[in-house]
Amino acid sequence: MTQMTLIAATATDLPEPAQNRHLIGGRWQDSADGTVFERVSPSHGVVVSRSAKGSEAETEAAIAAARAAFDDGRWSRISGKARAAVLLKVADLIEANVERFALIETLESGKPITQARGEVGGAADLWRYAAALARTTHGDSHNTLGDDILGVVVKEPIGVVSVITPWNFPFWILSQKLPFALAAGCTCVVKPSEMTPSTTAMLGELLIKAGLPDGVVNIVLGYGNPVGSLMSSHPDVDMVTFTGSTAVGKLISRTASETLKKVALELGGKNPQVIFPDADLEQAADAVTFGIYFNVGQCCNSGSRIIVHDDIADAFVARVVELSRQVAFGDPLNPATQVGAIVTREHNAKIDGYVRAAVAAGAEVVLGGGTLEVPGLGHQFYQPTVVRGVTPDMAIAREEVFGPVLSVLTFRTLDEAIALTNDASYGLSAGIWSENVHTCLGFARRAQAGTVWTNTWMDGFPEVAFGGMKQSGQGREIGRYGFDEFLEVKSVVMRIGRTRAPWVKSP
Numbered sequence: 001m002t003q004m005t006l007i008a009a010t011a012t013d014l015p016e017p018a019q020n021r022h023l024i025g026g027r028w029q030d031s032a033d034g035t036v037f038e039r040v041s042p043s044h045g046v047v048v049s050r051s052a053k054g055s056e057a058e059t060e061a062a063i064a065a066a067r068a069a070f071d072d073g074r075w076s077r078i079s080g081k082a083r084a085a086v087l088l089k090v091a092d093l094i095e096a097n098v099e100r101f102a103l104i105e106t107l108e109s110g111k112p113i114t115q116a117r118g119e120v121g122g123a124a125d126l127w128r129y130a131a132a133l134a135r136t137t138h139g140d141s142h143n144t145l146g147d148d149i150l151g152v153v154v155k156e157p158i159g160v161v162s163v164i165t166p167w168n169f170p171f172w173i174l175s176q177k178l179p180f181a182l183a184a185g186c187t188c189v190v191k192p193s194e195m196t197p198s199t200t201a202m203l204g205e206l207l208i209k210a211g212l213p214d215g216v217v218n219i220v221l222g223y224g225n226p227v228g229s230l231m232s233s234h235p236d237v238d239m240v241t242f243t244g245s246t247a248v249g250k251l252i253s254r255t256a257s258e259t260l261k262k263v264a265l266e267l268g269g270k271n272p273q274v275i276f277p278d279a280d281l282e283q284a285a286d287a288v289t290f291g292i293y294f295n296v297g298q299c300c301n302s303g304s305r306i307i308v309h310d311d312i313a314d315a316f317v318a319r320v321v322e323l324s325r326q327v328a329f330g331d332p333l334n335p336a337t338q339v340g341a342i343v344t345r346e347h348n349a350k351i352d353g354y355v356r357a358a359v360a361a362g363a364e365v366v367l368g369g370g371t372l373e374v375p376g377l378g379h380q381f382y383q384p385t386v387v388r389g390v391t392p393d394m395a396i397a398r399e400e401v402f403g404p405v406l407s408v409l410t411f412r413t414l415d416e417a418i419a420l421t422n423d424a425s426y427g428l429s430a431g432i433w434s435e436n437v438h439t440c441l442g443f444a445r446r447a448q449a450g451t452v453w454t455n456t457w458m459d460g461f462p463e464v465a466f467g468g469m470k471q472s473g474q475g476r477e478i479g480r481y482g483f484d485e486f487l488e489v490k491s492v493v494m495r496i497g498r499t500r501a502p503w504v505k506s507p
Contacts, residue, residue, distance in 0.1 A: 004368075004383065007330030007337050009376025014044065018104055020051035020201040020221055022058050025065035026214025028204075032057045037222070039195060042110040042380045043332050043341035049108060051197045054222030059189070059230045062218035066160045066187040067236045069215030076157050076185040080134040087131035087179055089210035090203075091124040097206065101171060103333075104198045109167060110341030110380070111295050112332045120199070123175035126478065129462035130179035133483045137184070148499040155487040157185030158262060159238030162231035164252075165200070166244045167193035167343055168298045173243050173266075174200055176466070176477045178217070181241070184486035189237070190219045191228055195343060197221045224248070235259050239486070242266070243300075246400075246426075246471050264475030264485050266467055268400040269300045269428030273457060274417045274443065275308045275316060279433035280455070285319040287431075287457040288406070293327055293339050293384055294458070297404035298347075300472075301429050301451075301458055305390070305397060305407040307420050313410045317388060320406070321367045324384045330374045339404055341380050351382050351403035358396040358407075363389045368404075392423055400426070414439060422448045427469030431457050450476075 017038075021028045035053040040046065052058075070076050075083070094101075102116035109116075142151035161181045165174045170192055181188055192200035204219050220227050232240050232255040239262040242252050249265040256263045273291065275284050291303025308316050332340030342348040348371055355369050368383030385405040390397050396407050411417040421430050421443075430449040432440050440454040450468040453459065460466065465479035476482045 003325050004372075005326055005328050006374065007328050007334050008374060009044075009331050010334050012333050014046060014048075014107070015103065017047045018049040018198045018201075020049055020197050022052050022054060022062070022221055023201070023204040023217070023219040024058065024062045025218065026208070029058070031055060037194060039108050039197070041107045042343055043377055044107060045378055045380075048104065049198045051194075051201070051221040054191075054220040054227045056226050056230055058220050058222075059227050060234075062189045062220045063160065063231070063234050063236050065215040065218050066189050069213065070157070070160055070187040074213045075182075075187060075216045078185075080137065080183075083183060083185065084131035084134040086210050086212050087127050087134065087183060090179070090206055090212075091127035091131070093206040093209055094124040094127065094203075095121060097202070101199050101202060104202070105171060105196065106332050106340075108196045108198055109170070110332055110343055111298075112337040112340045114335050114337070115295060119169060119172045123172050126172075126175040126462050127179045129478075130183040130483070133180070133480065134183035137483070137487070139489075148496045150494045150496060152492045152494070154490050154492060155484075156490055158486050158488050159186060160236060161186045161188045161486065162234075162237050162240045163188050163190045164228050164231065164240065164242040164244070165190070165192050167195040168295060168300075170196040171199040171203070174203065176482070177241050177243075180478065180483045181486045182212075182216070184483060186239075186486050187216045188218065189231055190217060191231060192219075192221065194221070194223050228252075229255065232256050233258060237261055239264070241475075241477075241485070249473065262485075264477070265473040266300065266475075266477055267428075267471060267473040268426055269302070269468065269472050270305060270398060270400055270424045270426045271301060271303055271429045271431070271449070272305045272307050272421045273303045273431035273433065274411070274421060275306060275312070276432075276434040276436070276439060277309050277312045278435045280435070281312065281316060281319070283455070284433040285316060285323055287433075288320050289323040289327065291431075291457045292406040293324070293404050296340050296342060296382075298343060298402050300400075302402070303431065303457055304401060304405065305409060307409050307411050307417050310410050310412050313408070317366065317386065317408055321386055324367055324386060327384055329372075329381070329384060331377060339384060341377070342382050342403065345380060347402070348380055348382055351401055351405060354396045354399070354401045354403075355385060355387060355405060358387050358390060358394050361394050362391075363387050363394065363396070392420060398424055414442060418443060418446050422446075425471045428472035429453065429468075
């Protein structure tokens, strides 16, 4: 353990706990019954936020406000230019508040503050891109249907959207959904994770400052039951967009099916990087190290398994281990820290359970393994961990560990690498490292994943759609494809002049 790069607690004045309320119909509200819930920082062990705890009453009120705002056209029927102007103001306000948002997100989630700053600041670009889409969306026209017929296909906002977001990237993932729904003309009810509610509530302040009409975005704080359940089942909701676990995604699909509302899901991943001997191995090793430890490994896109060619496996794993020892681990409020705290004690124990089960099944821990006490902060941390000798049947190779734990498998042929890549119930992302373009393209064509990176990992852009195959979800986020999720297609067929022949013949 002493071989790790450890950053102990630094002297920091922590802010007073944030006080969060619901935003319903343009008004900040406490819960009708007065109940609240607290979030204790996983890294610092202090209460960092107190939030109104939503019930069915607040959820019903929020849905009613969104429904009224959509139906009266205060947002859905204004011009794309007017919607874009508000979204651009929000982007500017986000950039002006990066430090304030990043601090509370770090304390609530345990992620390093440098990563929180990047998440919040980078989210502004998503809002700007969505603003561009608001002005450029269009349908089609068909003028070859005959001299007296014109067909027009238009795109309209789907309606009221329930937006349910997770704890690992609370602001980024909200910004992958909300501005695109707003750009389309939808109104929304938002529920953040009960573990990271603050930045969503703080965004509500920015939306008001930017001039968003009352009721267009409503925020209900609380738990999946009853808030998320009612948001998924209510007949006045037209669509649910959810990011989180596959198990909860399946539950939402079942619940939403009762009203046949549209569902978009971004779920789990067990994402491989395949390393060939002809790759730039130094670049690959650095990307693998980044891919498994970024956001403490609590990331659906985590590169949680590598599939390495037998000829280079020993040397490559040794290099990843060497780099892992240099990753700065500890106090997330220190800007030098790269790996912070695990979100809950229960999740810490779950991560450790996967590692222990792998060892019992014959795998070898070559680095880390086990929880760790960071001086001045406590035990809610997990060591950067590398596990070798993993076989495809082990849970650690197939299930989403969601922590800083890298599983190592090996291969000899491209076909074998592709088979191992696809031998998972998930299909979110995959990577290939090789200097041979034919190897890269062959892998990209056959890998069952929504995103395939070649000679890089986790590069993302607002223009490029994101989403998974198989049990990693359905639908897409960001890009024009993600924007289209919030639109309904309507065909309008128009006859020009009185040219329609009568069906009923007069005697």
